[in-house]
Amino acid sequence: MTPANPKLKNRIGESLSGANIIWESLVREGVEVCFGYPGGAIMPAYDAMIQYPIHHVLTRHEQGASHMADGYARASGQVGVCIATSGPGATNLVTGIATAMLDSIPIVCITGQVPSHLIGSDAFQETDITGCTIPVTKHNYLVTKPEQVAPTIREAFYIARSGRPGPVVVDITKDAQQQNCVFEWSDDEIVLPGYRPDYAPLAEQLEEAVELIQNAKRPILFAGHGVMNAGATGALLEFIDKTNIPVACTLLGLGGFPASHPRNLGMMGMHGETWVNKAIQDSDLIIAVGMRFDDRVTGNLKTYAPNAKKIHIELDPAEINKNVRVDVPIVGDARAVLLELLPHVDKCDRKDWLTYIEEIKGGSSVRDIKNLPDLGKLYAAHVIHDLYRHTEGKALVVTDVGQHQMWEAQYYKHDYPMKLLTSGGLGTMGFALPAGIGAKFAKPEDSVWIICGDGGFQMTQAELSTCAQEGIKVNVAIINNGFLGMVRQWQEFFFGGRYVATPLLSPDFVKIAEAHGLTGIRVEKRSEVEAAVRKAEETDGTVVIDFRVEQEDSVYPMVPAGANLQDMIQRPEEPGEQEHNPIFETGEDN
Amino acid sequence: MSQNVQRTFAVFVEDKPGVLNRVASLFRRRSFNIDSLNVGATHEPGVSRMTIVCEADEDKAKRIEANLYKMVNVLWVDDLTYKQSISRVLALIKVKCTRDQRDEVLKICDVFRARAIDMSPERVTIEITGPQDKVDGLVSVLRPFGILEMVQTGTVAMTRGVEEHDLAHPTVPASRSTAA
Numbered sequence: 007m008t009p010a011n012p013k014l015k016n017r018i019g020e021s022l023s024g025a026n027i028i029w030e031s032l033v034r035e036g037v038e039v040c041f042g043y044p045g046g047a048i049m050p051a052y053d054a055m056i057q058y059p060i061h062h063v064l065t066r067h068e069q070g071a072s073h074m075a076d077g078y079a080r081a082s083g084q085v086g087v088c089i090a091t092s093g094p095g096a097t098n099l100v101t102g103i104a105t106a107m108l109d110s111i112p113i114v115c116i117t118g119q120v121p122s123h124l125i126g127s128d129a130f131q132e133t134d135i136t137g138c139t140i141p142v143t144k145h146n147y148l149v150t151k152p153e154q155v156a157p158t159i160r161e162a163f164y165i166a167r168s169g170r171p172g173p174v175v176v177d178i179t180k181d182a183q184q185q186n187c188v189f190e191w192s193d194d195e196i197v198l199p200g201y202r203p204d205y206a207p208l209a210e211q212l213e214e215a216v217e218l219i220q221n222a223k224r225p226i227l228f229a230g231h232g233v234m235n236a237g238a239t240g241a242l243l244e245f246i247d248k249t250n251i252p253v254a255c256t257l258l259g260l261g262g263f264p265a266s267h268p269r270n271l272g273m274m275g276m277h278g279e280t281w282v283n284k285a286i287q288d289s290d291l292i293i294a295v296g297m298r299f300d301d302r303v304t305g306n307l308k309t310y311a312p313n314a315k316k317i318h319i320e321l322d323p324a325e326i327n328k329n330v331r332v333d334v335p336i337v338g339d340a341r342a343v344l345l346e347l348l349p350h351v352d353k354c355d356r357k358d359w360l361t362y363i364e365e366i367k368g369g370s371s372v373r374d375i376k377n378l379p380d381l382g383k384l385y386a387a388h389v390i391h392d393l394y395r396h397t398e399g400k401a402l403v404v405t406d407v408g409q410h411q412m413w414e415a416q417y418y419k420h421d422y423p424m425k426l427l428t429s430g431g432l433g434t435m436g437f438a439l440p441a442g443i444g445a446k447f448a449k450p451e452d453s454v455w456i457i458c459g460d461g462g463f464q465m466t467q468a469e470l471s472t473c474a475q476e477g478i479k480v481n482v483a484i485i486n487n488g489f490l491g492m493v494r495q496w497q498e499f500f501f502g503g504r505y506v507a508t509p510l511l512s513p514d515f516v517k518i519a520e521a522h523g524l525t526g527i528r529v530e531k532r533s534e535v536e537a538a539v540r541k542a543e544e545t546d547g548t549v550v551i552d553f554r555v556e557q558e559d560s561v562y563p564m565v566p567a568g569a570n571l572q573d574m575i576q577r578p579e580e581p582g583e584q585e586h587n588p589i590f591e592t593g594e595d596n
Numbered sequence: 597m598s599q600n601v602q603r604t605f606a607v608f609v610e611d612k613p614g615v616l617n618r619v620a621s622l623f624r625r626r627s628f629n630i631d632s633l634n635v636g637a638t639h640e641p642g643v644s645r646m647t648i649v650c651e652a653d654e655d656k657a658k659r660i661e662a663n664l665y666k667m668v669n670v671l672w673v674d675d676l677t678y679k680q681s682i683s684r685v686l687a688l689i690k691v692k693c694t695r696d697q698r699d700e701v702l703k704i705c706d707v708f709r710a711r712a713i714d715m716s717p718e719r720v721t722i723e724i725t726g727p728q729d730k731v732d733g734l735v736s737v738l739r740p741f742g743i744l745e746m747v748q749t750g751t752v753a754m755t756r757g758v759e760e761h762d763l764a765h766p767t768v769p770a771s772r773s774t775a776a
Contacts, residue, residue, distance in 0.1 A: 136614065140621045145668045148614075165668060200610060200671045324662035327655045 011036075013059040018191050024152035025054035025183040028116060031159035033058055034191060037087050039447045040116075041065055041074035045091025046131060048118030050183035063447065063476060066468035068095050070440035072102020073466070075113040077444030079106070080427040081402060081452075085166050086113040086444060092120055093131030096177070097138065101434060103173045104142040108431025109258060110231065112171035114162045121181040122150040135177050144172030150179045152187040164196045169203025170322045171235060205321065207338035207346060214334045215293075215317045216350040219249065222291035222315075224359045227251045228274065231258035231430075232296015232321060234423045238341035239263065242295070245344050250356045252363060254282045256297045258430040261420035265399075271363065275303040276565045277412040281367040283571045288362075289314045296320065296340045299329040300431070305571040319343045375562075375577060376417065380532045386410055386485045386555045391417040392535040393455065393483065397543075402445055402452040404428070406438035406462035408492040410485035412561040414457050425452075436465030442480050443472055453481070453543065460486040460512045467518065473548040474522045481542045482550045484515055487557045495560045499575065519550035527551045598654035602631065604683060604753045607646040607664055608672040611637070615669045619646065622667065628652065628660050632685075634750035643671065647683075647752045676753050683753035686725045688713075689735065692742035693720040701741065708734045719744065 011033050022030065028051050032040070041063045044052045055062060065071040068090045075086030090099050096117040106113045120129040136148045145165050147158045155178060162174040219225065233242055239262055246253060246269050253263045254274040263270055272279040274286060283305075286292070292314045297303070304310045307329065318325075318332040319340055326335040336343050375387040390413050393401075399419055405411040405428040420426050427445055429437040442456035463484050473480060485491075494508040519526030525545050529538045529552065542549040562577035609615045616635055623630050631649040638645045652660060657675060664673045676683075693701050701720055705712055710724035724734050731748060 137617065140614075140618055141625045198668060201668045322662075322666070324659055324666055326658070326662070328659060331655070 011059060017189055020189055021186045022152075022189040023050065023054065023184060023186050024149075024155045024178065025050040026057070027152060027155040027187075027189050028159065028178065028183070029054055029058040029060060030189060030191070031156045032087060032116075033060060035159065035163045036084065039063060039078065040087040040089055041071040041078070041444060042089030042116075043068050043071055043091070043095060045093075045095045045118065047092035047120055047180045048089060048095070048116075048183075049091075050180060051089065051116070051118065051178070061447075062089075063443070063472065065440065066471050067466065068098030069101050069436065070443075070466055070469045070472065072099040072113065072115060073105065073434075073437050073440035074444030074447070075115070076102055076106045076109075076111050076437075077404060077427055077441030078448045079111050079113050079171075079444075080109075080441070081424060081445035082448035083424065084112075084448070085163050086111070087116070088113065089116040091118045091131065092135070092177075093133045095131075096135040097133055099175075100138060100142065101436075102440075103139055103175065105429050105432045105434040105437060106173040107142045107144070109429065110171050110235065111173065112166040113173045114159070114166050115173060115175045116159075117175060117177045118183070119148065119177045119179040122179045123181070125150075125179070135175065139175045142173070143175050144170075146175035146177065148177045148179075149182050152182050152185045155182065156189065156191055160192070161196060161198065165198075165201065169201075170232075203321075205323065205337045205339075207336045207343050211334055211336050212343070212346055212350075215336060216347060218291055218315050218317060218334060219251075219293065219347070219351050224285075224289045224362075225249075225251045225291040225293065225356075226271075226285055226289040226314075227253045228256065228292060228294040228297050229253050229259040229262045230256045230295060230297025231262070232319075232340050233259060233262035234296075236296060236321070236340035236342075238296070238339075238344055239423045241341045241344040241348070243267075245348055245351075248348065248353055249351050250354050250360065251293065252285065252360065254278070254286065256300070256303055256430070257415055257428060259297060260415060260426050261423045262296075264421040265419035266421050273415050275300075275571075276305070276567070277416065277561050277563070278565075279367075279416070280563050280574055280576070281363060283565065283574060284366050285363050286311050286314075287572045291315050291317070293317045294319065294332075295344070298322075298325045301329070301567070304330060305565045305569055305573075309570040309572075311571075382531075384530060384532050384535075384553065384555045385559055386487070386553070387413045387417050387559075388532050389483070389485065389529075389535055389553050389555060390414050390457065392532070393457075393539055394418040396536055396539040397453060397455065400453070401425070401455040402427070402449055404438045404442035404445055404454065404456045406456075406458035407433045407435045408459045408462060408490070409487075409495065409559075409561050410457050410459050410491070412492075413485070416561075435459075435462040438462060439466050439469045439482065440472075442482075443469060443476075443478065446478050446480050454479075456480055456482045458482065458484060459491055460484055460488065460515075461490045461510055463515075464512065470519070470522045470524065470548065470550070474524060478548065479546060480548050482548065484550065484552050485555055486512065486515065486552050487555050487559070488512070489557060491559075492561070494558070495564075498558070498560065499564070500566065515550055515552040519548075523547075525549045528554065530554045600651050600653050601677065603650055603652050603657050603660075603675060603677040604681070604751065605646075605648045605650075605660065605664070606674040606676055606753060607648060607670060608638070609644050609646060610669040610671060611642050611644045612669055615644070616646075618667055618669060619648075619664070622663055623648075623650070623660075626659075626663060628656065632750035634752050636752075647750065649751050674755070676755060680756040680758055681753050682756060683727055683751050684725050685728050685731055685748050685751050686723070687731045687735075687746065687748035688721060688723055689738060689743060690714075690719055690721045690745040691738050692718060692744060694718060697741060701738070704734070704737050708737075710734055
């Protein structure tokens with residue numbers, strides 16, 4: 007199991023407080039950094055913390071703590087840890103917990119709870135946080151005795167990181183922290199009678215999958231987040247190099263297959279490339295790996311990939327046939343399944359199919375904004391494309407939610423896994439800054455670029471103080487269009503251009519940065535982008551760049567929610583001139 | 597898409613605080629509507645057994661099963677719907693019944709294999725166990741007498757002796773037959 011931390015004294019067999027046992031257990035689970043905010047019911051744990059080799063990052067809001075733990079986990083592949091007090095401390099974590107749940111991110115949240123004899127009495131700062139978090143955690147625990155602390159934390163880490171990962175909450179009463187017991191720790195394998203994450207693929211399903219792959223004329227493979235979670239990037243590369251099957255990525259799957267690989271088509275779905283969605287609709291076989299056919303990926307299910315047989319390689323059996331009916335479900339680890347399939351599939355050049363895709367690509371890619379002149383305006387897509395070029399595609403990019411998130415997905419080409427962190431499932435605005443801070447602690451050598459909108463940035467802007475206090479270096483690129491841009495875009499397309507509650511007055515972000523003792527830069531022209539990026543990279547300490555971009559630009563192409571995947575709204579010929587097309591007003595309101 | 601039918605799941609869970617809440621929360625969250633739910637102890641210490649009846653088509657049933665398995669405290673799930681099984685509810689029904697009507701009411705009880713378990717000059721309380729349709733049948737026959745009060749349990753169910761009791765964990769709940 008975990009190698010014992012050399013800095014840790016062996017205190018097994020000693021009488022320790024529950025508070026001490028929390029840290030004994032966390033250190034033994036390999037925890038080096040945790041993100042949190044103290045308060046009454048967790049004070050015994052905080053008091054014991056200084057005895058242990060753990061760096062605590064004081065956040066400015068508990069939501070920041072859960073997002074930081076999440077960002078740490080996404081960047082490192084390890085379990086992220088956050089800690090908060092009872093009541094409001096714990097409920098403030100919930101947005102971050104739900105974010106981690108929907109994106110299958112392993113985090114463990116330690117919360118203080120009122121003393122056990124007060125539970126149920128509506129005591130000061132009492133919230134039933136285990137009750138609150140049942141629907142948004144993989145599992146959770148209420149611990150009322152010091153003897154339960156160590157085994158529960160062990161289980162929590164095991165559950166968080168095994169199988170399909172997810173968040174686990176461990177709620178520990180104040181008396182359980184204060185009382186003593188003999189500290190015991192076991193490194194034995196954990197066996198939970200009701201929890202078996204180790205699904206193995208069935209031989210006959212593998213055989214059927216091979217047969218479908220061998221007979222397919224127009225196959226396409228979907229790479230989802232599960233590819234990276236399973237460490238299957240190498241296996242996938244081998245599989246594609248042999249079979250020449252074109253690959254489409256989900257948002258969270260970006261980087262799981264190199265963007266520069268000739269078989270990589272790009273992102274699919276609502277803001278996927280036109281040729282990708284068209285290829286999906288024209289395919290005769292879909293091999294979906296570690297993805298869950300989210301509604302943002304499929305559009306109208308009734309018209310989705312009508313001629314394609316579907317193979318679904320997925321670790322979580324509850325995802326099989328949830329949204330899309332599949333022909334061959336393979337429940338198992340993506341890497342193991344791909345390696346099982348590999349020797350049984352033939353080498354193939356797929357000339358006709360790949361030529362066809364190149365043809366449909368040609369027409370639509372010239373309308374790409376990358377190829378359009380800037381006409382003296384600063385377009386967000388240009389900013390992100392320039393950022394991509396100047397960071398040579400090597401930055402660890404953390405995005406928030408909205409237009410900039412989609413532009414990033416389109417214009418920052420990710421060749422490496424786990425270098426794009428984004429809240430895909432829950433779509434949590436305010437995610438980027440704290441998650442980026444967490445990622446920086448996981449990967450201190452990486453150049454971390456946080457890209458967010460002016461709206462999302464202001465949701466968790468207070469964490470700039472955390473950057474300043476910790477003295478860490480991240481770069482924040484605010485794509486500032488003066489609107490809640492994605493909602494504005496929907497208002498333009500689907501709500502008659504009525505901009506209700508989307509124009510956004512923001513403070514001077516340069517001064518905000520400077521007020522924190524950090525560096526602020528404003529960019530208003532495309533010619534200034536490169537210099538700003540270079541200056542940010544060279545400056546010590548966190549830098550905030552306020553990119554004042556075109557206000558009413560939209561993300562293209564777009565499949566309206568619930569519309570057919572092939573019916574995409576295209577970028578108009580002249581930038582900024584969206585022709586109003588009533589056929590797209592069929593989108594559902596979601 | 598297969599048809600919605602009423603399905604019966606036997607769900608074995610760890611006997612720990614909050615497990616009922618977790619299972620109920622799962623059904624609510626995923627919009628799986630529960631028709632009836634019964635929980636009780638089993639012969640094995642630490643293991644409780646739930647019988648959950650709900651409407652679902654084949655796909656949904658598989659997802660219910662898979663989602664139940666995802667819960668750490670759920671040990672084993674058995675979809676009894678198409679297995680040879682016995683299901684019972686227990687109902688207590690208090691009806692108005694004058695002295696003159698007693699013979700008739702008791703005869704009705706005989707037909708339904710129900711028992712009178714309490715009697716007062718104007719009332720009879722009847723206990724019946726059986727499948728839900730048998731209870732419904734008795735209720736419809738007793739209704740003209742005037743039902744004063746009624747209570748019934750949720751369904752409890754188990755497979756018949758001829759069914760093998762396979763405790764192995766299914767590797768792929770979404771079985772081949774339903775995915776075709």
